Amino acid sequence: MLLALGLMGSTARGAEPVLPVEALDLLGNTGCEERTTRTAEALGLLGDPGCEEVTRPADAPLKEDPVAQATPPARHLWRALAEVTAVNLMVWTFDRLVGKEYARVDLHTWKDNLRTGFIWDGDGFPENQLAHPYHGSLYFTAARDNGFSYAGSLPFTLLGSLQWELFAENLSPSFNDLINTTLGGAAMGEALYRLSSLVLDPEATGGRRFVRELGAGVLSPVRGFNRVLRGDVSRREPKPPSWTPGTLASWGTLGYLKLGDGQALAWGEDQFFTEFSLRYGDAFRGEHHRPFDAFEARIQFTTQQGTLVSHARLQGLLVAKPLLLTERDELRLAVLQQMSYVDTSAYEMGGQSLDVGLLYRHQLTARSALKTMLLVDGAPLTAISSEHTGTEGRRYDYGVGGGFQARAVYARDTWDIVTLEAGVAHTLVLDGSNGSHQVRTGQLQVDLPVYRRLGLGGEANFYQRHSRFSAFPDVRKDTYQLRLFISVH
Numbered sequence: 001m002l003l004a005l006g007l008m009g010s011t012a013r014g015a016e017p018v019l020p021v022e023a024l025d026l027l028g029n030t031g032c033e034e035r036t037t038r039t040a041e042a043l044g045l046l047g048d049p050g051c052e053e054v055t056r057p058a059d060a061p062l063k064e065d066p067v068a069q070a071t072p073p074a075r076h077l078w079r080a081l082a083e084v085t086a087v088n089l090m091v092w093t094f095d096r097l098v099g100k101e102y103a104r105v106d107l108h109t110w111k112d113n114l115r116t117g118f119i120w121d122g123d124g125f126p127e128n129q130l131a132h133p134y135h136g137s138l139y140f141t142a143a144r145d146n147g148f149s150y151a152g153s154l155p156f157t158l159l160g161s162l163q164w165e166l167f168a169e170n171l172s173p174s175f176n177d178l179i180n181t182t183l184g185g186a187a188m189g190e191a192l193y194r195l196s197s198l199v200l201d202p203e204a205t206g207g208r209r210f211v212r213e214l215g216a217g218v219l220s221p222v223r224g225f226n227r228v229l230r231g232d233v234s235r236r237e238p239k240p241p242s243w244t245p246g247t248l249a250s251w252g253t254l255g256y257l258k259l260g261d262g263q264a265l266a267w268g269e270d271q272f273f274t275e276f277s278l279r280y281g282d283a284f285r286g287e288h289h290r291p292f293d294a295f296e297a298r299i300q301f302t303t304q305q306g307t308l309v310s311h312a313r314l315q316g317l318l319v320a321k322p323l324l325l326t327e328r329d330e331l332r333l334a335v336l337q338q339m340s341y342v343d344t345s346a347y348e349m350g351g352q353s354l355d356v357g358l359l360y361r362h363q364l365t366a367r368s369a370l371k372t373m374l375l376v377d378g379a380p381l382t383a384i385s386s387e388h389t390g391t392e393g394r395r396y397d398y399g400v401g402g403g404f405q406a407r408a409v410y411a412r413d414t415w416d417i418v419t420l421e422a423g424v425a426h427t428l429v430l431d432g433s434n435g436s437h438q439v440r441t442g443q444l445q446v447d448l449p450v451y452r453r454l455g456l457g458g459e460a461n462f463y464q465r466h467s468r469f470s471a472f473p474d475v476r477k478d479t480y481q482l483r484l485f486i487s488v489h
Contacts, residue, residue, distance in 0.1 A: 075148055080148065081156070081159075083146070084163070087138045087139060087222070088163050091168070092105075103170075105167065110166065112172075117173070118175045119173070121174035122392050122393035124393070124394075125350070125383065129383055130341055132180040132184065133181065133184025136181035136182055136184055137185045137192060139181075140153050140185050140188075140190065142160075142222050143155075150292065153186065157185045157189070158178075160185075161178050161181040161182050165178060175431075176383075176398055179381045183381075187292075187352075190292045195220075196216035198280075199215045200212055200216045200243065202238070203237070205236070209233075245293070247279070250276070252276045252277070253447075253487045255486060256271070256483070257273050259480075260480040268480070268481075270304075273300055275311070276298070277296070280296070280297075281317075283317040283359055284330060285361055291318045291319070292316040292318075294317040295317065296313075297312075297314045307343050310343055311341065313340050313341070316336060316337050318334075318354075320333070321334075330360070330361045331359070332359050334356070336375070338377075344479075348396050349385065349439065350382075351383055352379065352380060353377045353382075354380075358373070359371075359372075360372045368410070368413075370408070372408045373408075374406050377425065379403075381398065381399075383398055384399065386432055387475055389432040390434075394432070397429045397437070399436070401427035402426065403439075404423060407420070407422075412449070415489055417448065418446055421441070421443040423442075425438070433467075434471060435472075437467045439464065439465050439466075440463075441462065445457065449489075453488055454489075455487035456485075456486060457484075460480075463477075463478075463481075464478050
């Protein structure tokens with residue numbers, strides 16, 4: 001899963017030079033090495049040996065390349081449908097063999113599920129908000145690896161979730177599982193699919209080839225299985241330029257944090273954490289032809305928690321329209337998809353959202369830039385801690401809502417030195433307590449370069465919730481956190 005982000009190492013490239021508008025128009029996002037500005041005629045006459053048109057394997061990401069366009073892979077409808085069904089059969093068989101009671105299904109349970117219809121379930125936060133999206137990523141990859149685009153793979157993800165909810169469990173199907181599996185599965189599936197493309201090297205041989213194929217299979221299991229069936233694991237061919245983003249940066253942090261749940265930090269809970277982060281592509285500049293040509297991901301593991309993962313966030317660019325483009329500035333209107341997850345001893349919050357807003361980048365010097373983001377969020381499903389859920393086994397409400405988020409980053413090359421984030425969200429409860437929640441969040445992080453790839457930093461953040469209940473008194477909850485860490489870029 002996203003654990004593999006930490007294995008990516010430090011692959012950040014150096015800063016790209018500031019290019020005039022003409023150069024940006026000609027170069028686009030080719031995935032090739034930086035080159036000097038050339039005229040369109042020169043591109044047509046001379047070509048580029050490093051970007052020759054190649055025949056794209058069937059599992060290549062569907063990304064257009066303005067310099068070298070390859071024929072899109074053929075779509076295999078029935079194979080995709082069969083693999084979606086096979087994923088469910090394999091997981092159901094495992095659950096049945098290990099004695100899971102919910103896996104005891106027959107014609108009567110199918111009839112009951114169809115008659116009862118969808119409800120809101122009471123499963124735990126990690127299962128609903130993390131395990132179900134990962135399960136959905138397998139459905140998504142089954143379609144994606146059989147020639148379908150990001151949008152074309154969404155119906156298969158929905159179908160896989162419907163199959164499971166209606167026919168693989170003797171429990172009533174649930175709304176929250178359907179939404180989390182479909183939307184979260186698409187986001188996680190596309191990100192992992194692209195990371196597996198990054199790991200693969202179809203020109204490699206021997207042990208190096210084996211390790212890369214194995215790593216790609218761990219990241220995207222359905223794709224790894226298909227590559228074995230197709231014989232791709234041993235076939236030598238050029239690596240498509242679209243498998244490598246224009247920019248890539250990964251880094252990790254290790255450190256200490258203090259979590260204050262409604263009290264001063266001096267009396268808070270002491271913990272240790274490690275976090276891995278990845279930036280694939282650049283949402284603030286360059287050309288973007290397909291969803292998730294640019295995305296950011298982070299995952300944090302913390303001690304003293306009931307679950308392994310305490311924080312995770314995946315935000316991918318779906319579409320961007322340039323509004324302003326000069327030698328030093330770029331402003332664009334963007335639509336992004338976000339999956340968020342926070343599970344601490346103080347509170348739980350996460351869900352799926354679509355974000356619309358402005359992305360602005362200002363080049364300060366040849367190596368430093370200021371990046372700002374202002375987004376309006378629309379959340380079809382949010383899970384949030386509540387004192388009065390009214391649902392057995394669940395400590396959180398489900399609701400729908402929206403809000404705003406803002407971010408400002410001072411970066412040097414691919415190193416984010418100062419990051420400031422703030423957000424406000426309002427959630428109207430659909431299942432759980434009869435009420436609503438308003439949440440304010442803020443974060444200030446400083447990560448200073450110290451020696452080569454090593455850095456030292458700190459972060460202060462807060463979470464404030466004001467809950468209004470129809471049958472209970474209002475609840476106000478403040479949570480603060482301080483982090484000190486060593487970073488490796």
